[in-house]
Amino acid sequence: MAERLYLYPIWLRIWHGINGILIVILIITGLSLQYSSNEYIRIRFDLAVSLHNISGILLSFNYVFFVIGNFVTGNIRFYILEWKGLADRIFKQSLYYISGMFKGESTPFPVNKDRKFNPLQKVSYIISMYVFVPLVIISGLALLFPEFIIHRVLGFSGIQLTALLHSATGFLISVFLIIHIYICTTGKPVSKNFKSMWTGWHE
Ligand code: HEM
Numbered sequence: 001m002a003e004r005l006y007l008y009p010i011w012l013r014i015w016h017g018i019n020g021i022l023i024v025i026l027i028i029t030g031l032s033l034q035y036s037s038n039e040y041i042r043i044r045f046d047l048a049v050s051l052h053n054i055s056g057i058l059l060s061f062n063y064v065f066f067v068i069g070n071f072v073t074g075n076i077r078f079y080i081l082e083w084k085g086l087a088d089r090i091f092k093q094s095l096y097y098i099s100g101m102f103k104g105e106s107t108p109f110p111v112n113k114d115r116k117f118n119p120l121q122k123v124s125y126i127i128s129m130y131v132f133v134p135l136v137i138i139s140g141l142a143l144l145f146p147e148f149i150i151h152r153v154l155g156f157s158g159i160q161l162t163a164l165l166h167s168a169t170g171f172l173i174s175v176f177l178i179i180h181i182y183i184c185t186t187g188k189p190v191s192k193n194f195k196s197m198w199t200g201w202h203e
Contacts, residue, residue, distance in 0.1 A: 003112070003113075004201055004202070004203060005111065005112070005113055005201070005202040006200055006201055006202075007111070007116050007196065007200070007201070007202045008196060008197055008200045008201075008202075009073065009075070009200060010200065011065075011069050011073070012069065012073075012075060013197060013198070013200060015062060015065055015066045015069060016197060018058070018062050019059065019062055019063075019066070022055045022058055022059045022062065023059065023173065023177065025051060025052075025055045026052060026055050026056060026059065026170070027170065027173075027174050027177075028043070029043060029048040029049075029051045029052040029055070030052060030167070030170050032048045033045070033048050033049065033052060034167060036048070053144060056137070056140045056141075056144070057144075059137065060137045060140075060141065063133055063134070063137060066129070077114075078115075078116040078117055078122070079122065079125065079126055079129075079130075081122065081123070081126065086119065086123075089109070089119040090119050090120055090123065092108045092109075092119075093108060093109060093118050093119050093120045094120065096108050097120070097183070097186070101186060111202055116202075120183075121183070124176065124179070124180070127176075128173065128176045128180075132169050132172050132173050132176065133173065135165065135169045136166060136169040136170055136173060139162050139163075139165045139166035139169065140166055142162050143159070143162055143163060143166060146159055146162075149162050184197075
């Protein structure tokens with residue numbers, strides 16, 4: 001019988017649940033703020049602003065909890081990249097997602113107690129959690145306290161550059177989220193990975 005592994009401890013599941021809910025609220029209110037006009041208001045502007053600001057602040061605290069939790073519990077070991085042979089491993093995993101998976105082949109990097117993520121998952125989690133999310137938080141906090149933003153950078157308005165960085169990283173996180181949820185459905189059965197994130201156990 002395959003090994004049963006406890007891969008998602010309770011603190012990680014709580015972080016992940018809160019993070020998911022807040023990011024969905026941030027995306028919906030963020031899109032509404034970006035694209036509302038006087039003629040066509042999606043969510044009432046002041047309500048969208050408050051919801052977006054409160055969720056952003058909660059997300060920042062939750063993110064600090066995630067980083068500390070990773071170091072304290074050792075979950076960070078799953079986020080350490082082995083550069084040697086990385087391109088080959090990514091190629092293998094991509095081939096599996098593009099073709100092998102549909103032919104019923106088995107996954108090239110099965111989960112075990114030392115390998116929670118396949119190479120593509122690992123790279124995408126590192127980039128989203130340690131590049132995109134910090135950037136969206138820092139630029140968001142800067143927009144909340146604009147007095148700290150440098151007035152002009154190379155002739156451009158500092159506020160506009162910060163807003164551009166904020167919406168660009170928000171967009172990249174939205175793309176990550178769609179791909180992330182799709183990839184999570186590739187377990188057998190489809191509900192497998194969602195069940196693991198709910199119970200903590202990888203079956
Ligand atoms: C809101 C809908 C979401 C759903 C349904 C979802 C689903 C899942 C599932 C099933 C897993 C476990 C499978 C795996 O290890 O990949 C997982 C893990 C993970 N998810 Fe999500 N997710 C969501 C949102 C997010 C968001 C918004 C982020 C980050 C911006 C995120 C980041 C992560 C990370 C980093 C892990 C691995 C955690 C660890 O074990 O250290 N997820 N997610």
